[in-house]
Amino acid sequence: MVSVVIPVYNEASNIELLMRGLDEVIEKLCERYSFEVIFVNDGSNDETYDIITSIADNKKYVKLIDLSRNFGNQIAVSAGINEAKGDIAITMDGDLQHPPAVIPQLLSEWEKGYEVVQAKRVQYRNPSFVRNILSIVYFYIMNHISSVKIEKDVSDFRLMDRKAVEYFKKVTERRRFVRGIVNWLGFRRSYIEYRINPRLQGNSTFSIRGLFNLAMAALTSFSLMPLKIASLLGVLITTFSSVLLLIISYSYFFVNKEIFRPIAFFAVLNALMGGIILV
Ligand code: UDP
Ligand code: MG
Secondary structure (H helix, E strand, O other): OEEEEEEEOOOHHHHHHHHHHHHHHHHHHOOOOOEEEEEEEOOOOOOHHHHHHHHHHHOOOEEEEEOOOOOOHHHHHHHHHHHOOOOEEEEOOOOOOOOHHHHHHHHHHHHOOOOEEEEEEEOOOOOOHHHHHHHHHHHHHHHHHOOOOOOOOEEEEEEEEHHHHHHHHOOOOOOOOHHHHHHHHOOOEEEEEEEOOOOOOOOOOOOHHHHHHHHHHHHHHHOOHHHHHHHHHHHHHHHHHHHHHHHHHHHHHHHOHHHOOHHHHHHHHHHHHHHHHHO
């Protein structure tokens, strides 16, 4: 069985069209695969919930996980993966940017023996200039300091086989960056390319703040760089203030007691403590 996992947050206007696309694929592949479609409603405040429940009433293979509030896309995807029963889990967005028609390609890579198949978008231009710049800077930083490579045109549109899913489930980070986790897991991987659709209805539900949080989760889970910077700073401050302390003590005892300034002494002592704590 193939589990298709779709996190949705206020996607009421897209779900029916998406379902139509999925049904076409499911019909085409029904002789070789059975399917379940798991929608994860991530605390939507539009008609998303009602639309999915009415679809699920008619179609046995459609399931709904209704999260108690908006947890964010990464948690929603993970919740769906956790509940997937299939031998294969495919994750995709619910805004039609990830075309269901690509699913057969993902599956044919799996048939070749790959355990993780990542869909990679081609010819994609981010609609907003600011987002474009941010994303370039972000990928530059990430790939220069982190321990796993994060490819630029890759999103959470991928296939994972049961083995990869089981290991994915063992990762329990709350602030998570799914792409990084999946890369970190390893396994035999393959890529397919697809043309990303512009968002059909509504705007990207990721705010700049949401993206920033995601970037921070990625940074702090996959890079020691922030810690290394803190340590280095600590070593520098410790060294520098130790030297100053020696000079101050020396001048107090051996040069001239008159020039001793308690405030300078305590400032340096304080810096030394700060440096030691940073280390
Ligand atoms: N999403 C979600 N929770 C959120 C934000 C987004 O489940 O808090 C879903 C959204 O409905 C969509 C997918 O995650 O199916 C990707 O979101 P979006 O299209 O807004 O992101 P982008 O394409 O800009 O990366
Ligand atoms: Mg989108």
